[in-house]
Amino acid sequence: TPAERANLAGVRHIVLVLSGKGGVGKSTLSTELALALRHAGKRVGILDVDLCGPSIPRMLRVQDSAVHQCDSGWVPVFVGQDEAIALMSIGFLLERPDDAVVWRGPKKNALIKQFVTDVAWGELDFLIVDTPPGTSDEHISTVEALRPHQLLGAVLVTTPQ
Protein backbone atom coordinates (compact mmCIF):
# COMPACT_ATOMS: atom_id res chain seq x y z
CA THR A 1 0.00 0.00 0.00
CA PRO A 2 1.10 3.57 -0.46
CA ALA A 3 1.29 3.98 3.31
CA GLU A 4 3.48 0.89 3.69
CA ARG A 5 5.81 2.08 1.00
CA ALA A 6 5.84 5.60 2.40
CA ASN A 7 6.98 4.83 5.92
CA LEU A 8 10.12 3.04 4.82
CA ALA A 9 10.51 5.00 1.57
CA GLY A 10 12.87 7.45 3.20
CA VAL A 11 15.12 4.72 4.63
CA ARG A 12 18.28 4.19 2.59
CA HIS A 13 19.85 1.13 4.24
CA ILE A 14 18.33 -1.58 6.45
CA VAL A 15 20.68 -3.71 8.54
CA LEU A 16 19.45 -6.76 10.45
CA VAL A 17 21.38 -7.80 13.55
CA LEU A 18 20.98 -11.54 14.04
CA SER A 19 22.29 -14.50 15.95
CA GLY A 20 20.97 -17.97 16.47
CA LYS A 21 22.15 -17.74 20.05
CA GLY A 22 20.81 -15.64 22.88
CA GLY A 23 22.88 -13.46 25.14
CA VAL A 24 25.76 -12.85 22.71
CA GLY A 25 25.31 -9.10 22.48
CA LYS A 26 22.89 -8.42 19.61
CA SER A 27 21.06 -5.59 21.38
CA THR A 28 24.31 -4.19 22.74
CA LEU A 29 25.82 -4.21 19.25
CA SER A 30 22.68 -2.75 17.67
CA THR A 31 22.79 0.12 20.15
CA GLU A 32 26.51 0.77 19.72
CA LEU A 33 26.24 0.54 15.95
CA ALA A 34 23.41 3.09 15.94
CA LEU A 35 25.33 5.44 18.25
CA ALA A 36 28.51 5.14 16.16
CA LEU A 37 26.66 5.81 12.92
CA ARG A 38 24.99 8.83 14.52
CA HIS A 39 28.37 10.04 15.69
CA ALA A 40 29.53 9.80 12.07
CA GLY A 41 26.72 12.16 11.13
CA LYS A 42 24.23 9.64 9.75
CA ARG A 43 20.48 9.68 10.31
CA VAL A 44 19.72 6.49 12.22
CA GLY A 45 16.74 4.49 13.45
CA ILE A 46 16.49 1.30 15.53
CA LEU A 47 13.66 -1.18 15.27
CA ASP A 48 13.57 -3.60 18.21
CA VAL A 49 11.54 -6.67 17.21
CA ASP A 50 12.40 -8.70 20.30
CA LEU A 51 8.87 -8.91 21.64
CA CYS A 52 9.61 -11.11 24.67
CA GLY A 53 12.80 -9.46 25.80
CA PRO A 54 13.07 -5.88 24.45
CA SER A 55 16.40 -4.56 25.72
CA ILE A 56 16.99 -1.46 23.60
CA PRO A 57 14.86 1.07 25.54
CA ARG A 58 16.83 0.48 28.74
CA MET A 59 20.15 0.62 26.89
CA LEU A 60 19.23 4.08 25.62
CA ARG A 61 17.64 5.12 28.92
CA VAL A 62 14.16 5.59 27.56
CA GLN A 63 12.45 2.66 29.22
CA ASP A 64 9.81 4.97 30.67
CA SER A 65 8.86 6.58 27.36
CA ALA A 66 5.52 6.23 25.62
CA VAL A 67 4.78 6.27 21.91
CA HIS A 68 2.24 8.35 20.06
CA GLN A 69 0.42 8.06 16.80
CA CYS A 70 0.32 10.61 14.04
CA ASP A 71 -1.39 10.61 10.64
CA SER A 72 1.23 8.41 9.04
CA GLY A 73 1.48 5.98 11.90
CA TRP A 74 3.51 5.50 15.08
CA VAL A 75 5.95 8.20 16.01
CA PRO A 76 9.25 6.72 17.14
CA VAL A 77 10.89 7.78 20.37
CA PHE A 78 13.92 9.97 19.77
CA VAL A 79 16.96 8.99 21.78
CA GLY A 80 20.65 9.64 22.15
CA GLN A 81 22.53 12.72 23.24
CA ASP A 82 21.04 14.89 20.53
CA GLU A 83 17.75 12.99 20.53
CA ALA A 84 18.31 12.19 16.88
CA ILE A 85 18.10 8.40 16.86
CA ALA A 86 14.60 7.13 16.15
CA LEU A 87 13.63 4.07 18.19
CA MET A 88 10.62 1.79 18.10
CA SER A 89 10.29 -1.13 20.49
CA ILE A 90 7.47 -3.09 22.00
CA GLY A 91 9.00 -2.09 25.29
CA PHE A 92 7.19 1.22 24.84
CA LEU A 93 3.82 -0.45 24.53
CA LEU A 94 3.94 -2.32 27.82
CA GLU A 95 1.90 -0.90 30.65
CA ARG A 96 4.34 -2.17 33.19
CA PRO A 97 7.92 -3.09 32.29
CA ASP A 98 7.66 -6.42 34.10
CA ASP A 99 4.62 -7.49 32.11
CA ALA A 100 5.44 -10.60 30.13
CA VAL A 101 4.42 -10.58 26.48
CA VAL A 102 3.06 -14.10 26.35
CA TRP A 103 1.97 -14.32 22.76
CA ARG A 104 1.93 -17.12 20.28
CA GLY A 105 3.35 -16.69 16.82
CA PRO A 106 0.36 -15.24 14.93
CA LYS A 107 -0.06 -12.34 17.35
CA LYS A 108 3.67 -11.61 17.30
CA ASN A 109 3.62 -11.66 13.51
CA ALA A 110 0.80 -9.12 13.38
CA LEU A 111 2.66 -6.69 15.62
CA ILE A 112 5.92 -7.05 13.76
CA LYS A 113 4.20 -6.29 10.49
CA GLN A 114 2.75 -3.18 12.09
CA PHE A 115 6.13 -2.13 13.43
CA VAL A 116 7.69 -2.46 10.03
CA THR A 117 5.00 -0.71 8.01
CA ASP A 118 3.30 1.68 10.43
CA VAL A 119 6.18 3.62 11.97
CA ALA A 120 6.80 7.10 10.58
CA TRP A 121 10.58 6.79 10.28
CA GLY A 122 11.06 9.81 8.02
CA GLU A 123 14.40 10.16 6.24
CA LEU A 124 17.01 7.73 7.57
CA ASP A 125 20.40 6.66 6.27
CA PHE A 126 20.35 3.49 8.37
CA LEU A 127 17.63 1.48 10.06
CA ILE A 128 19.11 -1.10 12.43
CA VAL A 129 16.78 -4.00 13.20
CA ASP A 130 17.52 -5.81 16.45
CA THR A 131 16.11 -9.34 16.66
CA PRO A 132 15.55 -11.96 19.37
CA PRO A 133 17.56 -15.20 19.38
CA GLY A 134 16.40 -18.05 17.19
CA THR A 135 15.05 -18.58 13.69
CA SER A 136 11.32 -18.40 14.18
CA ASP A 137 8.22 -16.24 13.86
CA GLU A 138 9.86 -12.88 14.53
CA HIS A 139 12.62 -13.50 12.00
CA ILE A 140 10.39 -14.88 9.27
CA SER A 141 7.87 -12.07 9.71
CA THR A 142 10.47 -9.33 9.84
CA VAL A 143 12.20 -10.46 6.66
CA GLU A 144 8.84 -10.93 4.92
CA ALA A 145 7.58 -7.51 5.96
CA LEU A 146 10.82 -5.84 4.92
CA ARG A 147 11.09 -7.70 1.63
CA PRO A 148 9.73 -5.03 -0.74
CA HIS A 149 12.47 -2.75 0.55
CA GLN A 150 16.17 -3.01 -0.04
CA LEU A 151 17.88 -4.87 2.76
CA LEU A 152 21.55 -4.01 3.03
CA GLY A 153 22.17 -7.24 4.80
CA ALA A 154 22.60 -8.98 8.12
CA VAL A 155 25.30 -8.71 10.75
CA LEU A 156 25.64 -11.93 12.73
CA VAL A 157 26.81 -11.80 16.32
CA THR A 158 28.40 -14.65 18.23
CA THR A 159 30.68 -15.45 21.17
CA PRO A 160 33.68 -17.77 20.87
CA GLN A 161 32.39 -21.03 22.35
Next chain:
Amino acid sequence: AEAAELRARLRAVRHTVLVLSGKGGVGKSTFSALLAHGLAADETKQVALLDIDICGPSIPKIMGLEGEQVHQSGSGWSPVYVEENLGVMSVGFLLSSPDDAVIWRGPKKNGLIKQFLRDVDWGEVDYLIVDTPPGTSDEHLSIVQYLSATRIDGAVIVTTPQEVSLQDVRKEINFCHKVKLPIIGVVENMSGFVCPKCKNESQIFPPTTGGAEKMCQNLSVSLLGKVPLDPQIGKSCDSGQSFLAEAPESPATLSYKNIIQRIQEYCEQHHLQEEKIM
Protein backbone atom coordinates in the same frame (compact mmCIF):
# COMPACT_ATOMS: atom_id res chain seq x y z
CA ALA B 1 -8.32 -38.25 24.04
CA GLU B 2 -5.07 -36.41 23.43
CA ALA B 3 -4.92 -35.28 27.03
CA ALA B 4 -5.50 -38.87 28.12
CA GLU B 5 -2.65 -40.03 25.88
CA LEU B 6 -0.28 -37.49 27.41
CA ARG B 7 -1.44 -38.37 30.90
CA ALA B 8 -0.75 -42.04 30.27
CA ARG B 9 2.72 -41.37 28.88
CA LEU B 10 3.65 -39.08 31.75
CA ARG B 11 2.10 -41.18 34.49
CA ALA B 12 5.41 -42.81 35.28
CA VAL B 13 7.13 -39.43 35.80
CA ARG B 14 7.49 -38.58 39.48
CA HIS B 15 8.94 -35.05 39.32
CA THR B 16 9.04 -32.47 36.54
CA VAL B 17 11.24 -29.39 36.63
CA LEU B 18 11.18 -26.67 33.95
CA VAL B 19 14.33 -24.61 33.44
CA LEU B 20 13.37 -21.14 32.22
CA SER B 21 14.69 -17.64 31.66
CA GLY B 22 13.34 -14.62 29.90
CA LYS B 23 16.90 -13.97 28.74
CA GLY B 24 19.07 -15.86 26.30
CA GLY B 25 22.61 -16.95 26.97
CA VAL B 26 22.38 -17.01 30.77
CA GLY B 27 23.08 -20.70 31.15
CA LYS B 28 19.74 -22.51 31.00
CA SER B 29 21.02 -25.44 28.94
CA THR B 30 24.24 -25.59 30.91
CA PHE B 31 22.22 -25.70 34.11
CA SER B 32 19.71 -28.23 32.78
CA ALA B 33 22.53 -30.56 31.77
CA LEU B 34 24.31 -30.25 35.11
CA LEU B 35 21.05 -30.70 37.00
CA ALA B 36 20.50 -33.89 35.03
CA HIS B 37 24.03 -35.13 35.69
CA GLY B 38 23.79 -34.17 39.35
CA LEU B 39 20.52 -36.00 39.89
CA ALA B 40 21.72 -39.04 37.90
CA ALA B 41 24.77 -39.36 40.15
CA ASP B 42 22.39 -41.32 42.35
CA GLU B 43 22.22 -44.53 40.32
CA THR B 44 18.91 -45.47 41.87
CA LYS B 45 17.25 -42.46 40.22
CA GLN B 46 16.06 -42.45 36.62
CA VAL B 47 16.55 -39.03 35.01
CA ALA B 48 15.16 -37.69 31.73
CA LEU B 49 16.30 -34.49 30.01
CA LEU B 50 13.99 -33.00 27.37
CA ASP B 51 15.31 -30.14 25.22
CA ILE B 52 12.46 -28.14 23.69
CA ASP B 53 14.66 -25.39 22.28
CA ILE B 54 13.80 -26.12 18.69
CA CYS B 55 15.75 -23.29 17.05
CA GLY B 56 18.88 -23.58 19.15
CA PRO B 57 19.12 -27.04 20.71
CA SER B 58 22.27 -27.02 22.81
CA ILE B 59 21.68 -30.13 24.88
CA PRO B 60 23.09 -32.71 22.41
CA LYS B 61 26.47 -30.97 22.31
CA ILE B 62 26.56 -30.26 26.05
CA MET B 63 25.76 -33.90 26.85
CA GLY B 64 28.33 -35.24 24.35
CA LEU B 65 25.62 -36.73 22.15
CA GLU B 66 26.12 -34.89 18.87
CA GLY B 67 25.50 -37.09 15.88
CA GLU B 68 23.24 -39.46 17.76
CA GLN B 69 20.00 -40.52 16.14
CA VAL B 70 16.62 -41.25 17.60
CA HIS B 71 15.35 -44.81 17.19
CA GLN B 72 11.76 -45.86 17.00
CA SER B 73 10.45 -48.96 18.64
CA GLY B 74 7.04 -50.45 19.22
CA SER B 75 6.65 -48.44 22.38
CA GLY B 76 7.62 -45.09 20.81
CA TRP B 77 10.74 -43.00 20.31
CA SER B 78 13.74 -44.05 22.35
CA PRO B 79 15.61 -41.36 24.20
CA VAL B 80 19.36 -41.29 23.72
CA TYR B 81 21.07 -42.55 26.86
CA VAL B 82 24.16 -40.86 28.27
CA GLU B 83 24.18 -43.17 31.26
CA GLU B 84 21.92 -46.10 31.99
CA ASN B 85 19.84 -43.83 34.19
CA LEU B 86 20.04 -40.64 32.14
CA GLY B 87 18.08 -40.34 28.88
CA VAL B 88 17.96 -37.30 26.58
CA MET B 89 15.64 -36.09 23.82
CA SER B 90 16.17 -33.04 21.62
CA VAL B 91 15.24 -31.83 18.15
CA GLY B 92 18.99 -31.76 17.65
CA PHE B 93 18.85 -35.55 17.20
CA LEU B 94 16.35 -35.20 14.38
CA LEU B 95 18.50 -32.90 12.23
CA SER B 96 20.59 -34.39 9.45
CA SER B 97 23.31 -31.83 10.04
CA PRO B 98 23.98 -29.77 13.18
CA ASP B 99 24.03 -26.61 11.05
CA ASP B 100 20.54 -27.18 9.64
CA ALA B 101 18.34 -24.27 10.69
CA VAL B 102 14.91 -25.14 11.98
CA ILE B 103 12.93 -22.18 10.69
CA TRP B 104 9.48 -22.99 11.95
CA ARG B 105 6.61 -20.85 13.04
CA GLY B 106 4.88 -21.43 16.34
CA PRO B 107 2.27 -24.06 15.40
CA LYS B 108 4.84 -26.43 13.93
CA LYS B 109 7.07 -26.05 16.98
CA ASN B 110 4.09 -26.82 19.23
CA GLY B 111 3.40 -29.95 17.23
CA LEU B 112 6.90 -31.28 17.79
CA ILE B 113 6.83 -30.53 21.49
CA LYS B 114 3.57 -32.43 21.82
CA GLN B 115 5.14 -35.32 19.92
CA PHE B 116 8.11 -35.35 22.25
CA LEU B 117 5.82 -35.68 25.21
CA ARG B 118 3.43 -38.14 23.61
CA ASP B 119 5.74 -40.41 21.65
CA VAL B 120 8.97 -40.64 23.63
CA ASP B 121 9.14 -43.80 25.69
CA TRP B 122 10.82 -42.49 28.82
CA GLY B 123 9.84 -45.42 30.97
CA GLU B 124 9.75 -44.89 34.73
CA VAL B 125 11.29 -41.50 35.48
CA ASP B 126 12.11 -39.95 38.85
CA TYR B 127 13.04 -36.55 37.39
CA LEU B 128 12.01 -35.05 34.05
CA ILE B 129 13.99 -31.88 33.36
CA VAL B 130 12.79 -29.66 30.55
CA ASP B 131 15.23 -27.18 29.00
CA THR B 132 13.50 -24.29 27.24
CA PRO B 133 14.52 -21.55 24.79
CA PRO B 134 14.62 -17.91 25.97
CA GLY B 135 11.38 -15.95 25.93
CA THR B 136 7.75 -16.33 26.86
CA SER B 137 6.16 -17.66 23.72
CA ASP B 138 4.82 -20.72 21.92
CA GLU B 139 7.23 -23.24 23.40
CA HIS B 140 6.60 -22.04 26.94
CA LEU B 141 2.84 -21.85 26.64
CA SER B 142 2.73 -25.25 25.00
CA ILE B 143 4.93 -27.05 27.49
CA VAL B 144 2.92 -25.73 30.42
CA GLN B 145 -0.30 -26.65 28.67
CA TYR B 146 0.79 -30.15 27.66
CA LEU B 147 2.39 -30.88 31.00
CA SER B 148 -0.81 -29.99 32.82
CA ALA B 149 -1.57 -33.67 32.15
CA THR B 150 0.99 -34.38 34.83
CA ARG B 151 2.14 -32.32 37.75
CA ILE B 152 4.97 -29.84 37.27
CA ASP B 153 6.85 -29.50 40.54
CA GLY B 154 8.01 -26.08 39.48
CA ALA B 155 10.32 -23.88 37.49
CA VAL B 156 13.94 -22.99 38.04
CA ILE B 157 14.65 -19.57 36.58
CA VAL B 158 18.17 -18.74 35.47
CA THR B 159 19.62 -15.26 35.22
CA THR B 160 22.86 -13.32 35.20
CA PRO B 161 23.46 -10.40 37.58
CA GLN B 162 22.99 -7.40 35.28
CA GLU B 163 19.80 -5.40 34.93
CA VAL B 164 19.47 -6.10 31.20
CA SER B 165 19.00 -9.78 32.16
CA LEU B 166 16.89 -9.19 35.26
CA GLN B 167 14.54 -7.07 33.17
CA ASP B 168 13.67 -10.09 31.05
CA VAL B 169 13.70 -12.48 33.99
CA ARG B 170 11.08 -10.45 35.89
CA LYS B 171 8.84 -11.00 32.88
CA GLU B 172 9.48 -14.72 33.11
CA ILE B 173 8.54 -14.69 36.79
CA ASN B 174 5.32 -12.93 35.85
CA PHE B 175 4.73 -15.51 33.16
CA CYS B 176 5.00 -18.24 35.80
CA HIS B 177 2.48 -16.44 38.01
CA LYS B 178 0.17 -15.96 35.03
CA VAL B 179 0.13 -19.66 34.14
CA LYS B 180 0.17 -20.74 37.79
CA LEU B 181 3.53 -22.42 37.53
CA PRO B 182 5.24 -22.67 40.96
CA ILE B 183 8.71 -21.19 41.10
CA ILE B 184 11.25 -23.37 42.84
CA GLY B 185 13.71 -20.51 42.75
CA VAL B 186 16.22 -18.42 40.82
CA VAL B 187 19.82 -19.26 39.95
CA GLU B 188 22.26 -16.40 39.35
CA ASN B 189 24.91 -17.54 36.88
CA MET B 190 28.12 -15.78 35.90
CA SER B 191 28.11 -14.26 39.36
CA GLY B 192 31.65 -13.09 39.86
CA PHE B 193 34.91 -14.37 38.46
CA VAL B 194 37.92 -15.46 40.45
CA CYS B 195 41.16 -15.16 38.52
CA PRO B 196 42.99 -18.48 38.67
CA LYS B 197 46.33 -16.62 38.76
CA CYS B 198 45.90 -13.73 41.19
CA LYS B 199 42.77 -15.01 42.92
CA ASN B 200 41.16 -11.57 42.76
CA GLU B 201 37.41 -11.53 42.32
CA SER B 202 35.86 -9.38 39.57
CA GLN B 203 32.28 -8.76 38.58
CA ILE B 204 32.18 -9.37 34.84
CA PHE B 205 28.44 -8.59 34.80
CA PRO B 206 28.10 -6.05 37.61
CA PRO B 207 24.80 -6.27 39.49
CA THR B 208 24.04 -2.58 39.03
CA THR B 209 20.53 -2.97 40.42
CA GLY B 210 21.26 -5.48 43.18
CA GLY B 211 21.44 -8.63 41.09
CA ALA B 212 19.21 -11.64 41.49
CA GLU B 213 19.31 -11.28 45.26
CA LYS B 214 17.50 -7.95 45.27
CA MET B 215 15.09 -9.08 42.56
CA CYS B 216 14.21 -12.21 44.54
CA GLN B 217 13.63 -10.16 47.68
CA ASN B 218 11.38 -7.75 45.78
CA LEU B 219 9.38 -10.50 44.10
CA SER B 220 9.31 -12.93 47.04
CA VAL B 221 10.94 -15.83 45.23
CA SER B 222 13.77 -18.03 46.48
CA LEU B 223 17.33 -17.40 45.43
CA LEU B 224 18.63 -20.95 45.04
CA GLY B 225 22.23 -19.86 44.67
CA LYS B 226 24.90 -17.93 42.80
CA VAL B 227 27.36 -19.63 40.45
CA PRO B 228 30.64 -17.90 39.61
CA LEU B 229 32.09 -17.78 36.09
CA ASP B 230 34.58 -20.54 35.47
CA PRO B 231 36.09 -20.83 31.97
CA GLN B 232 36.12 -24.60 32.46
CA ILE B 233 32.31 -24.59 32.33
CA GLY B 234 32.24 -23.38 28.73
CA LYS B 235 35.02 -25.83 27.84
CA SER B 236 33.19 -28.78 29.35
CA CYS B 237 30.00 -27.82 27.52
CA ASP B 238 31.86 -27.60 24.23
CA SER B 239 33.42 -31.02 24.75
CA GLY B 240 30.24 -32.66 25.98
CA GLN B 241 31.60 -33.56 29.39
CA SER B 242 30.02 -33.00 32.79
CA PHE B 243 31.66 -29.94 34.36
CA LEU B 244 30.85 -31.37 37.80
CA ALA B 245 32.96 -34.42 36.99
CA GLU B 246 35.77 -32.54 35.22
CA ALA B 247 36.24 -29.82 37.86
CA PRO B 248 35.09 -31.23 41.19
CA GLU B 249 37.14 -28.66 43.14
CA SER B 250 35.78 -25.56 41.40
CA PRO B 251 33.74 -23.11 43.52
CA ALA B 252 31.22 -23.26 40.68
CA THR B 253 30.82 -27.02 41.18
CA LEU B 254 30.15 -26.49 44.87
CA SER B 255 27.51 -23.87 44.02
CA TYR B 256 25.85 -26.08 41.43
CA LYS B 257 25.76 -29.04 43.81
CA ASN B 258 24.17 -26.98 46.58
CA ILE B 259 21.55 -25.67 44.19
CA ILE B 260 20.82 -29.16 42.86
CA GLN B 261 20.35 -30.41 46.39
CA ARG B 262 17.91 -27.61 47.19
CA ILE B 263 15.91 -28.48 44.08
CA GLN B 264 15.84 -32.14 45.09
CA GLU B 265 14.67 -31.23 48.57
CA TYR B 266 11.93 -29.02 47.16
CA CYS B 267 10.67 -31.82 44.91
CA GLU B 268 10.75 -34.44 47.66
CA GLN B 269 8.96 -32.16 50.10
CA HIS B 270 6.37 -31.33 47.51
CA HIS B 271 5.76 -35.02 46.96
CA LEU B 272 5.36 -35.69 50.65
CA GLN B 273 2.88 -32.84 50.99
CA GLU B 274 0.88 -34.17 48.07
CA GLU B 275 0.86 -37.67 49.47
CA LYS B 276 -0.34 -36.28 52.80
CA ILE B 277 -3.21 -34.51 51.04
CA MET B 278 -4.11 -37.66 49.13
